[in-house]
Amino acid sequence: MPAIEILGLEKSYKVGFWIKRPRRALHPLHLTVEDGEVFGFLGPNGAGKTTTLKLLMGLVFPSSGSARILGRQWTDPEVKAQIGFLPEQPYFYDHLTAHELLNYYAQLSGVSAKDRSRRVESTLQRVGLKDVRGVQLRKFSKGMLQRVGIAQAILHDPKLVFFDEPMSGLDPVGRREVRDLMEQLKHEGKTVFFSTHILSDAEALCDRVAIINKGELRGIGAIDDLTSSVQGKVEVIWHGAQVPVSMKALGAECHITGETVRAIIGEAQQDAAIDALRREHLRLIAITPVRTSLEAYFVEKLQHAESKARTAV
């Protein structure tokens, strides 16, 4: 059973003061996220990522379409007991302490009184806020609030977690900690759906990603497939400060850095390149396929959509 099935969810808002015109924030979206996956929802700012998450959380109502979460209708309140949600740049009741806030959310999530205290304490420990459990949230930094946000999302041990820009406002150490936490969630078998515009985070964490821009889905696939050696080229690295003539003859683009040479050649020339290095008694360090980065794929998808739109005009 998929964790999330989005079946043509669409959202339009009426804009304008006198004459209201519909503006599409999200074109009909079809998407499936499998159980136990870490799924990245990528797109530039204003692409429709937050709108999609708000639709799934029932914070805004769709113009059409529906969704199923954990096998149930997405509007079913019981589903919400099994999901966690971190909104973008979260803000909390600043008169409460971190402990009181988590206790309040645990109560609302239906965590039993017996388990509540233990669950709150262990979550505070997990996000590194145990020492400041009694401090009112108004005194927290942005990074600490982000941790509180993550804590409230995982507090009730949900099966599925939605994170909207979870790395936003975090320093490199904080980002690393959130990455580790998301990996832990994956190992625990949770499904993680997170939106981001930071591609390195998605590349490091996700099993699959979807790319959205201007409210439309532009591409979807497994990270391994999207970043595979689609260029049909390999990178050859050897020790030395020279490029053999036979290597040049293969049409290699070579770059010398100190005592190391890197050359990009076609996959078909791989054996010939090894022979050339052997003849010249040069030490081979590595041969690796040239992979398309997620960034290149992302940019290509966005540019492709832009050019299609221009052609249509």
Added chain:
Amino acid sequence: MNSRIFHIASNTFREAVRDRVLYNLIAFALLLSGAAVFVGQISLEIEKLVVINLGLTAVSLFGVVIAIFIGIGLVSKEIEKRTLYTVLSRPVRRWEFIVGKFFGLAGTLVVNTFFMAIGVFAALFYVSHRFIRADALIFVALYFAVLEFIILCALALLFSSFSSPLLSAVFAFSLFVIGSFAEDLRSFAGMAHGFTRWLATGAAYLVPNFSAFNIVSSIAHEQPVAPQLILHNTLYAFFYAAMALSGAVLIFENRNLK
């Protein structure tokens, strides 16, 4: 009470207390003690009348200001600060949120009124040095003040569910002022003719009749209160608050939280 409503109400109460709302009690205590000492020195025979009038009017005004100024931000502030997102992404129904907020604010006002009532009785004791049986009528006036706050809480929540805090404050305060003259409005409707009569009658019965809750003057003169009035006001307040709260729920259930 549903446990989620109870938790939301408790959090609303705690928020109000920590936002130093109850600090108004200090201002109230100072005002009443100062007034009691002052009237004790300048008025003869009517100190008690002045203290009861001043005390109950102050209870009403402080409560009205708190009901409106907290009530108008209860929903709009949560949307603006996006604290609502983490509440509604849990198994909390929207109506439970509204009802919880209402009970939280109503609870705050009841506690507030309780402490202000202590101040009124203390000032009364200071000027008259003893309590008499007729002083118990003050409890009825305080009860009516609480009923008035309950209606205002519900109205403030209703406006807060679709409007900005500023507009909500204007709407709620205007309704409070008009409602305080509801009896006059009804008399005017009785004198009017034709379409104006229908319009005035409709308006007179639509606005909350706060004038029926104001018995301060008769209490100060130790006049008894008819039990029918207590029953009528109780039913009226609960019915009116329920209507306003239902309106708030209806609007909020269909609102996109952008």
